[in-house]
Amino acid sequence: MHFSETFSRMLLYTAAIVSMACVMAVFAFLVYFAWPVLAGGEWKDLLSLNWRPFQAHYGILPMILGSMYLTVLAMLVACPLAAGVCLFCSGLGPGPAAGAVKALVRFMSGIPTVVYGFVAAFTLVPFLRSHFSGSTGYCLLAAGLILGFLILPTIVLIGLSALERVDQELSLTCSALGLSRVQSLIHVIFPAAWPGLLAAVLLGFARAVGDTLIALMLAGNAPQLPGSLFDSIRTLTAHIALVVATDSQSQAYRSVFAAGCLLFFIAAAVNITVFRVRQKFGGLSRDG
Amino acid sequence: MVLKTKKPFLETKDLTVGFGGQVALDGVSLAADAGGIVCLLGRSGSGKTTFLRTLNRLNDEMGAYTKGSVNLFMDGRWCDILAPRTDLLNLRRKVGMVFQTPNLMPVSIAKNILVPLRLTSGLGKKQCRARMHKVLEQTQLWQEVGHRLDEPGLSLSGGQQQRLCLARCLALEPQILLLDEPTASLDFKAGRRIEELLIHMARSYPMLVVSHSPAQAERLAQAAFVFESGKVVHKLDKASIHRHLLEECITGSAK
Numbered sequence: 001m002h003f004s005e006t007f008s009r010m011l012l013y014t015a016a017i018v019s020m021a022c023v024m025a026v027f028a029f030l031v032y033f034a035w036p037v038l039a040g041g042e043w044k045d046l047l048s049l050n051w052r053p054f055q056a057h058y059g060i061l062p063m064i065l066g067s068m069y070l071t072v073l074a075m076l077v078a079c080p081l082a083a084g085v086c087l088f089c090s091g092l093g094p095g096p097a098a099g100a101v102k103a104l105v106r107f108m109s110g111i112p113t114v115v116y117g118f119v120a121a122f123t124l125v126p127f128l129r130s131h132f133s134g135s136t137g138y139c140l141l142a143a144g145l146i147l148g149f150l151i152l153p154t155i156v157l158i159g160l161s162a163l164e165r166v167d168q169e170l171s172l173t174c175s176a177l178g179l180s181r182v183q184s185l186i187h188v189i190f191p192a193a194w195p196g197l198l199a200a201v202l203l204g205f206a207r208a209v210g211d212t213l214i215a216l217m218l219a220g221n222a223p224q225l226p227g228s229l230f231d232s233i234r235t236l237t238a239h240i241a242l243v244v245a246t247d248s249q250s251q252a253y254r255s256v257f258a259a260g261c262l263l264f265f266i267a268a269a270v271n272i273t274v275f276r277v278r279q280k281f282g283g284l285s286r287d288g
Numbered sequence: 289m290v291l292k293t294k295k296p297f298l299e300t301k302d303l304t305v306g307f308g309g310q311v312a313l314d315g316v317s318l319a320a321d322a323g324g325i326v327c328l329l330g331r332s333g334s335g336k337t338t339f340l341r342t343l344n345r346l347n348d349e350m351g352a353y354t355k356g357s358v359n360l361f362m363d364g365r366w367c368d369i370l371a372p373r374t375d376l377l378n379l380r381r382k383v384g385m386v387f388q389t390p391n392l393m394p395v396s397i398a399k400n401i402l403v404p405l406r407l408t409s410g411l412g413k414k415q416c417r418a419r420m421h422k423v424l425e426q427t428q429l430w431q432e433v434g435h436r437l438d439e440p441g442l443s444l445s446g447g448q449q450q451r452l453c454l455a456r457c458l459a460l461e462p463q464i465l466l467l468d469e470p471t472a473s474l475d476f477k478a479g480r481r482i483e484e485l486l487i488h489m490a491r492s493y494p495m496l497v498v499s500h501s502p503a504q505a506e507r508l509a510q511a512a513f514v515f516e517s518g519k520v521v522h523k524l525d526k527a528s529i530h531r532h533l534l535e536e537c538i539t540g541s542a543k
Contacts, residue, residue, distance in 0.1 A: 173391045175349050177404045178381035178460065187403055192394045 027264055034257035046258055051223040053252035060259050062223045066233035067209060069226060070143055070219065074208040077148025079201060082155040086197075089156075090163050090189070091171075091181045102160070109153035117217035120146045125218065128230065135230035138220035143233070147214045155204035162196020163189060199274045206270040210263065212237035236263055296361060297322040297464060297494040298343070303356035305338050305347055312338040314518040315356070322361075322494035324510025324526070325486060329499055334515040336498045340466050343496070344383040345369060345376050361494075362463045381408050384462030388469040390449035392456075397444070398437035400452055405459045423455040427485060447478025451485065458489075465495045472500065483508060505529060 037046065037058070048059030085105060089098045120142060129137030166189050174184035190197070212235075215221075220232025221242060234242075240256045240263075247253040298320040305313040313335045320326045328336040341347045342358060359366045362382050369379055392400050401420045405411065411419065424430040429451050433444065441452055450470060457465070467486070471479035486495065486508060499505050505512050512529050514522035 169391065170393065172346065172349065173387065173393075174404075176344060176346055176380055176385040176387070177456070178377045178379075178408050179404060180377055183407050187407060188393055 027261075030257050030260045030264055033254055034261055037254045037258055043258070046255060049225065053250065058252055058255040060236065060239065060255065060262075062225055063234050063236045063239040063259065064262065065225060066140075066215075066219070066223075067235040067237070069140055069233060070147060070215060070235055071205060071208040073140060073144030073229075074147035074151055075201070075205060077145055078152045078155055078204055078208075081148070081152055082159060082200070082204070085152070085156045086159045086163055087185060087190075089160055090167060090185055092185065105153045105156045108149070109157060113150060113211065113213045114217075116146050116150055117214050120214075120218055132230050136220060136232065138218055138232055139230045140219060140226050140233050141229040143215050143219035144229070146218055147208055147211060150211065150214060151204040151207045154207050155200045158200035158203055159193075159197050162193045162200065165196070166193040195277050198277055202270050202274050202277075206267055209266050209270075210237060212241050216241055295322045296320065298326075298361070298496070299357075299359045299366075300342075301357045303339075303342065303354070303358060305335075305342055305352050305354050307347075307350065307352050312352070312518055313342070316518070316520050318513055318520050318523065320494075320496065320511060320513075323490075325490045325495045325497050325508045327497050327499050327505040327509035327512040328515060329502065329505055329512055330515030332500075335518040336515050337468055338518075339515065340385070340468055340496060340498055343369070343464070343466055344380045344385055345374070346380070346385070348376070360464060377408075381460050382462055383464045383466060384457035384460060385466040386450070386453050386457055386468065386470050388472045390446060390453050390473070392441040392444075392449055392452060394440065394442055396438045397433050397441045397452060400441040401456050401459050404456060408460055419459050420455075423458040426458055426489070427451040427455040428481075429455060445478070447474050447481060450474060450478070450482060454482075454485070462493070465489070465493045467495065467497045469498050469500060471504070 037043065045058055047061050047064075048057065049061050050057035050059040051062060085101060089102045089105075091098070093101065124142050124145065125137035127137070128135055128139065128142055170188055170192060171184060174188050179188065215233075215235040215238040219235060219238065221234045221238055222232035223234045223239070224232070226233045236259045240259055243252055243256045296319055298318075300319075301317050303313055303316040304311065316335070316339060328339060330336050338347060338352075342354060343360065345354075347354065354370055356370070358369050360369055360383065361367075367379075368374075393403065395403065398420060401423065402416050405416050405419060406413075409416070409419075421430065421434075424434065429448065432448060433439075433452075441449065444452060450473075454470075470486070471482050474482065483504065486497065489495065490510075497508060499508070506529055509529055510526045512522075512524045513520050514524070
């Protein structure tokens with residue numbers, strides 16, 4: 001075996017082992033810090049609706065539900081838009097316009113999250129405040145809409161690459177069968193690319209669950225169950241950021257590590273699902 | 289339906305096709321008769337596949353320019369398929385094509401036939417299933433897959449996949465069949481089975497088959513055209529198609 005091959009192999013093994021060790025270290029770190037809360041029998045209290053740290057109530061259920069509501073809303077905004085953009089860029093739109101939209105989406109993916117939050121805080125939030133009485137504007141809807149736009153490039157770019165792979169193989173077949181471009185895309189290419197599209201949606205979901213800044217800047221951060229789209233919420237990620245920024249010793253501080261563990265499990269579950277979907281259906285689909 | 293032999297179905301005059309600055313076909317003029325398989329032979333890059341893809345205007349999808357005239361006999365009349373008003377979707381439904389590699393959709397065996405059929409024919413569910421049964425019988429697949437139509441098409445063997453592609457094509461009831469090296473990706477046995485099928489089907493469809501193999505052309509063809517550098521350099525009829533002569537034609541040593 002050549003030296004260069006051995007060296008490359010060792011480099012790859014080292015990279016893989018270091019990555020795995022980092023992930024395990026993060027998990028161990030989270031469990032270590034959350035352990036006093038979990039072992040002290042306070043985990044039941046963790047799943048209560050009360051977050052009153054000064055009265056020793058460390059319930060993070062409102063934050064778990066807040067994260068869930070916000071993620072679902074962002075997905076509801078992003079998925080239909082992403083499907084439309086993917087269809088437009090895959091051949092439904094005229095070539096130059098499709099190219100321009102694709103370039104715009106790529107540009108969007110490079111905009112820092114804080115810019116989205118900043119722009120929304122000065123445009124969308126005042127708009128919601130003035131048009132919907134009783135709302136401060138910092139609410140589930142504001143955060144959901146902007147988070148939807150934030151994860152849109154992730155879903156579109158991964159989805160488009162899945163569609164392009166399938167398109168290369170099947171578009172000529174579809175044309176030879178006398179199918180129009182619309183028929184090909186909707187009835188053949190889209191269904192054939194579903195594992196890749198599902199991976200795009202799941203990675204968008206993971207991005208939405210894990211985002212901190214939009215929720216922190218726009219959702220209002222009240223640890224409560226929202227009654228409507230115009231109510232303030234606090235997400236798990238924003239909660240961790242807020243507590244860690246102001247505390248470093250108390251039980252409340254330790255409880256956020258339990259929230260961290262939960263986020264870690266969600267991220268792991270999404271990644272394992274993506275992996276399993278690709279493994280199970282990769283061979284039976286064109287988007288292997 | 290059995291075709292009358294020696295009835296012409298294809299005529300091209302000064303056909304030139306290019307991609308950007310590259311000329312792929314250079315003034316090809318030929319005429320072909322129905323009632324048997326017409327083979328197109330030649331070395332890689334000689335223009336066989338480009339010629340085949342001109343007949344269903346598939347080259348248009350790859351940004352090709354086309355000059356000259358191509359007439360196909362369809363619906364009882366000659367059609368100038370390069371005319372600007374040609375309905376490409378309709379043309380491609382009438383001129384069926386099977387590719388070198390089986391290119392099934394990643395859906396069930398049944399859906400591989402039913403999806404394009406429903407989309408292009410407007411037939412009802414029952415009629416579509418009846419048509420599917422018919423074409424699977426025609427391609428000798430019914431015995432093998434009739435009991436597992438809901439299984440993925442991609443789980444079939446290479447030969448079965450290629451026959452399914454043929455069945456999918458036949459389901460649209462084409463009037464002319466184009467086959468681009470249909471046995472190239474198959475083993476000897478599966479390839480021979482496809483050949484037998486083609487010989488049988490040539491009674492019902494005018495058929496053009498691109499092949500690299502003089503031996504295959506000898507087994508299949510009623511007529512053969514040998515391409516070289518985008519031109520037709522030899523035309524052979526059934527009586528003159530012999531493996532060795534074809535080899536000489538392809539290598540350029542024939543007079």
